[in-house]
Amino acid sequence: MKKRLSLSLIVLLTFVLAMTGCGSKNPAQTETGGTTTGGTTAGAEKPGSKLNIGMVTDVGGVNDNSFNQSAWEALQKLNKETGVNVKYLQSKNDSEFVPNLNQLVKNNYNLTWGIGFIIGDSLKTVAQQNPEAKLAIIDNVVEAPNVVSVTFAEHEGSYLTGVVAGLMTKSNKIGFVGGMDIPVIKRFEAGFVAGVKAVNPNAKVTINYTGAFDKPDLGKAAASTIYNDGADIVFHAAGATGDGVFNEAKDRVKNGKKVWVIGVDKDQSLTFGDDVTLTSMMKRVDTAVYNISNDLINGKFEGGKTIVLGLKDNGVGLPETSKKNVPEDVLKKVDEYKDKIVKGDIQVPDK
Incomplete structure (x- = not known):
């Protein structure tokens, strides 16, 4: 009896192992910390x-x-x-x-x-x-x-955000918050200011460099100073420091003060919301x-x-979500200036 029971257990165990083998899959892609490893799909090596x-x-x-x-x-x-x-x-x-x-x-x-x-x-x-x-x-x-x-060509895309800011400001006071004072950020600044002046020569653009790309508190302080001076739109090119610009804008919106931020690199409305993001200067990194x-x-x-x-090359430009907060007539102006830049009729300054 014991011999027959042991044999039955062996058969059962063999069956379970066989079924487990038939149902096994190749390793899925996994991410641990800063590493993502590749697996295979349907037995085919990628x-x-x-x-x-x-x-x-x-x-x-x-x-x-x-x-x-x-x-x-x-x-x-x-x-x-x-x-x-x-x-x-x-x-x-x-x-x-x-x-x-x-x-x-x-x-x-x-x-x-x-x-x-x-x-x-x-x-x-x-x-x-x-x-x-x-x-x-x-x-x-x-x-x-x-x-x-x-x-x-950050200055080209920033020129278009300047057109938006220059046409949409109600106070004629606009701000720019930069991270480190380096050539790439100066291109953002130069293009933005040129775009503002092209459509609104009476607007004042206040420039504030924080000296860092990883200090949201400095971005918040810089934005606070600019908004306190009467600006209603601030464009940032400051990496994670720019998170503080958005935080300051959100605080003001909660208190009934309508201000805007122009984001950078990504479509930052997807992160910070449409209530404060006017548009973004996307850079297709x-x-x-x-x-x-x-x-x-x-x-x-x-x-x-x-x-x-x-x-x-569509390497820089504004996201499709711009139409949520930017009026159609302003976006048409943006397209007009874009065409002129692409054709070489406008040479955008880069410093």
Whole structure:
């Protein structure tokens, strides 16, 4: 009897194991911390599953609601589509740029991104020390045969936000809050001011640089000063510091004061809401990171190349959601100025 029972248990166990094996699936894509690993689908290996692409953020961090976040979202999208393994390393200060870049390069990542102008010198150092490594950078130009550099005509897109602000201000007082006083942010400022003046020469634009991309409290204080002076629209180009600009605007709206913020890099109405976001100057960091990383997967990486994306490339511009708060006649004016810029009839200043 005991022998027959043991045999029955063995048969039952064998059946259960067989059924478990038949029902097993390939590993799903998982994310742990700053790493997303690629799996397989229906037993077929995806084209990027054996490749690794990493990025190093600037001090704004990966959740800056701005360009670092756009870059990471692009890599996550690429992971889902191609199976490429992606990872980010967050930099708390400038001294971490080189170690973070080296960590990815030394671990044989197939492509290493540096996100942000201020990473430029560090990325150049790492590129020169590791000539076989492939690297890319956003918002700066690193002249090296193993680096792809991507910059944007921020001044062109900012000109259009200036047109919106100049036509919609009721007080003729407008503000600009910048992060660090560096060339890329000066392009935002120059284009914005030129756009305002083109449609409203009587408007006053107050400029305030906080000196940081990761200090929302400084952004809030800067916006408070500008709004207190009578401004009803503030454009920020300050990364996570700009979160504070939105926070200040929301506080004022709750107290019955109608003010607006013009967001940057992403469609920030999706994060901060339509009640305070007039429009945003979108910079398609996500498209650039996605396309160049995908080129690497397809064996088309072109080191030594510099790419500049402007209005004609749809690299900058306003989001579709602008029509929620910007009147149709103003958007028509925006389109008129866009056409003139693309055709070369208007040369937008970049500093």
